[in-house]
Amino acid sequence: MREGWGRLIVGLGLTALSTHTLANNEKPTNLAVGMAVDQQLSVVVELDNQYRFIIGNQGGAFDYIAKRGQFDIEEPISWYVGIGGWGEWDGDFGARVPLGVSYQVSQGWQVYGQVQPELNMHRGWELEVGAALGAKYHF
Template identity: 60%
Template sequence: MKKLGMTVALLSLSAGAYAQQDPNLKVGLAVDQQLSAVLEVNNQYRFTLGNQGAAFDYIAKRGSFNNPDVPFDWYVGVGGWAEWDDDFGARVPLGLDWQINQNLNVYGQVHPELQLHDDTELQLGAALGVTYRF
């Protein structure tokens, strides 16, 4: 448990140092690891810290639909998650982004998960969040 806490703290500090160099920083709230705080850097790295645990997603590919009537963009990523009860695993977020205005963004995703603690098990998770760009 202490190792997990130290890892999350180091990742948060690293993200904060990187975000000071890059003006594309988003912060917000999500329902991911229960109620969670979200930090997104450079539209590519998403850190989530919540009541149930922590998660990190690397958004590998983004795209848009070729229809002007569809206000959403899509994304695919890879990531990992860990719960405070020592459960952990890998996940693949598949999501939709909705840019409400220049600074406000809403996203939703489903993420197939591979639990790696104790026994290997496939699961399906989901997240819904709102971020604000500074």
């Protein structure tokens, strides 16, 4: 049962991605793969600059990046806001709202940091705050 929540979150994310792809009759065009400290040490896969899958030592998560924008400065720094869900291998699970910034280091390489208010729904409802740091390479 404990591993079930992480599988559920990943399964919902894959379902959302495949529904989007089938509805638009297209394949995801932008793939990014990287590492992050999110669910402890994690692998990050991002598709179409909107669908972020995280699998780590502590659990899994899926984020839908709903809005992106650029800061009005010369540096290649952007912001994003998303909505997602997470599950830990110990049974905790919930929803989260990632609020982040990303920096384009060089062609293809990007680093990001985010804070996310989290609603833990495992044993009642408890509001928490999480954070993540990561690096991705866009293909």
